[in-house]
Amino acid sequence: MHFFNYKGSRFYAEGVPVEKIAKEVGTPCFIYSSRTLVRHYHAFDGAFKDIPHLICYSVKANSNLAVLRTFIGEGSGLDIVSGGELYRALKAGVDPKKVVFSGVGKREEEIEYAIKRCILMLNVESPEELRFINRIAGRLKKRAGIAIRVNPDVDPRTHPYISTGLKKNKFGIEADLAVKEYIYAKRYLKSLDLIGVDCHIGSQITKLSPFIDALRKTKGFITALRNEGVDIKYLDIGGGLGITYDREKPPHPSRYGKAIIRETKGLGLTLIFEPGRVMVGNAGILVTRVLYTKQSAEKRFIIVDAAMNDLARPSLYGSYHTIKPVKMYRGRGEVIADVVGPICESGDFLAKERELPPFKSGDMMAIMSSGGYGFSMSSNYNSRLRAVEVMVKGREFRVIRERETYRDLIKGEGMP
Numbered sequence: 001m002h003f004f005n006y007k008g009s010r011f012y013a014e015g016v017p018v019e020k021i022a023k024e025v026g027t028p029c030f031i032y033s034s035r036t037l038v039r040h041y042h043a044f045d046g047a048f049k050d051i052p053h054l055i056c057y058s059v060k061a062n063s064n065l066a067v068l069r070t071f072i073g074e075g076s077g078l079d080i081v082s083g084g085e086l087y088r089a090l091k092a093g094v095d096p097k098k099v100v101f102s103g104v105g106k107r108e109e110e111i112e113y114a115i116k117r118c119i120l121m122l123n124v125e126s127p128e129e130l131r132f133i134n135r136i137a138g139r140l141k142k143r144a145g146i147a148i149r150v151n152p153d154v155d156p157r158t159h160p161y162i163s164t165g166l167k168k169n170k171f172g173i174e175a176d177l178a179v180k181e182y183i184y185a186k187r188y189l190k191s192l193d194l195i196g197v198d199c200h201i202g203s204q205i206t207k208l209s210p211f212i213d214a215l216r217k218t219k220g221f222i223t224a225l226r227n228e229g230v231d232i233k234y235l236d237i238g239g240g241l242g243i244t245y246d247r248e249k250p251p252h253p254s255r256y257g258k259a260i261i262r263e264t265k266g267l268g269l270t271l272i273f274e275p276g277r278v279m280v281g282n283a284g285i286l287v288t289r290v291l292y293t294k295q296s297a298e299k300r301f302i303i304v305d306a307a308m309n310d311l312a313r314p315s316l317y318g319s320y321h322t323i324k325p326v327k328m329y330r331g332r333g334e335v336i337a338d339v340v341g342p343i344c345e346s347g348d349f350l351a352k353e354r355e356l357p358p359f360k361s362g363d364m365m366a367i368m369s370s371g372g373y374g375f376s377m378s379s380n381y382n383s384r385l386r387a388v389e390v391m392v393k394g395r396e397f398r399v400i401r402e403r404e405t406y407r408d409l410i411k412g413e414g415m416p
């Protein structure tokens with residue numbers, strides 16, 4: 001559910017015509033709906049209202065300060081995967097005791113930064129990392145909160161690039177070894193505080209069963225730990241709940257919640273969640289203007305001013321994003337076309353063989369579901385300026401990140 005809708009023939013973001021925003025700030029532009037963000041947060045949070053839990057919104061899905069601040073304002077913590085994200089999180093005003101730090105390749109200075117700021121826990125992904133964190137914490141005369149990320153070896157049935165809980169993936173530690181690591185750490189790694197178990201199996205998951213399979217395996221794991229005298233407080237279930245881009249029918253957070261509550265009953269643990277996409281994905285659109293249209297012998301192309309550097313998902317995963325005209329067309333038929341950007345790669349497309357209204361030069365379109373893994377994955381490829389980001393709230397809107405300038409492009413470069 002989101003607040004991007006037609007009123008008459010005009011497309012609105014909450015109470016503001018999208019065309020008005022685009023005319024004022026230019027295109028391409030990302031537009032986020034504050035009301036949608038808040039609604040999504042509470043849909044998720046509400047699903048767990050009867051049990052102890054903490055939501056740590058996954059910063060990498062959309063890391064704009066205004067987005068982070070919106071969630072923090074509703075009570076959210078944050079899931080980070082780098083020192084840069086910790087910096088953003090703190091700037092946005094997060095309570096460090098609500099921050100968890102995931103990722104397979106944390107650097108020394110990132111670990112130090114996190115320990116000094118006393119975040120809740122680091123999700124550890126290898127035995128070497130566990131020992132490394134212990135040494136750093138010891139040197140800082142602190143204790144680091146730790147969860148080991150267990151690789152449950154379940155298939156989330158999503159795109160292979162975003163599945164993370166299979167044995168062949170680089171993430172986590174397999175269960176048998178992880179038990180040994182907890183026992184070892186408890187005995188010998190005195191600067192660690194073993195408070196959690198973590199399990200994140202992938203992204204854009206549209207069925208409940210992979211979550212349940214992973215939970216069952218993790219429960220077995222927790223029992224094995226308890227039998228060895230290792231007791232923990234937190235079970236971090238990760239993120240991964242999918243959204244509707246096209247015709248997917250992912251479970252509503254309330255159904256996901258019921259299933260998880262049923263499965264974790266009696267464990268006596270505080271649950272942590274790291275939702276990203278489900279919070280922001282459908283809360284944002286990318287607005288782009290048609291530059292040219294052309295008809296080749298085989299195909300029709302609609303060439304727009306947004307490209308794979310703005311929204312990488314179609315090129316990267318072959319993802320589908322719904323496209324809507326910013327001004328509705330009246331009875332002029334549909335065309336089948338590829339929507340492509342100006343970048344010098346044939347992989348630069350936003351839609352392929354899509355049935356669309358007869359867009360012509362100067363028209364604008366909204367690429368739906370671009371709020372997650374949109375701007376946060378964008379780049380300067382082809383020396384293109386990264387897009388402006390706008391937040392709408394009711395009848396008002398605000399630029400929350402200015403469009404880059406040519407000067408920004410060469411920042412830090414030199415000609416020795």
Ligand SMILES: *Cc1c(COP(=O)(O)O)cnc(C)c1O
Pocket residue numbers: 058060061079081102103200202203204238239240241274275276277278
């Ligand atoms: C990416 C990621 C998430 C968020 O995934 P979504 O599919 O966006 O919910 C959560 N936890 C970890 C460890 C991640 O890497």
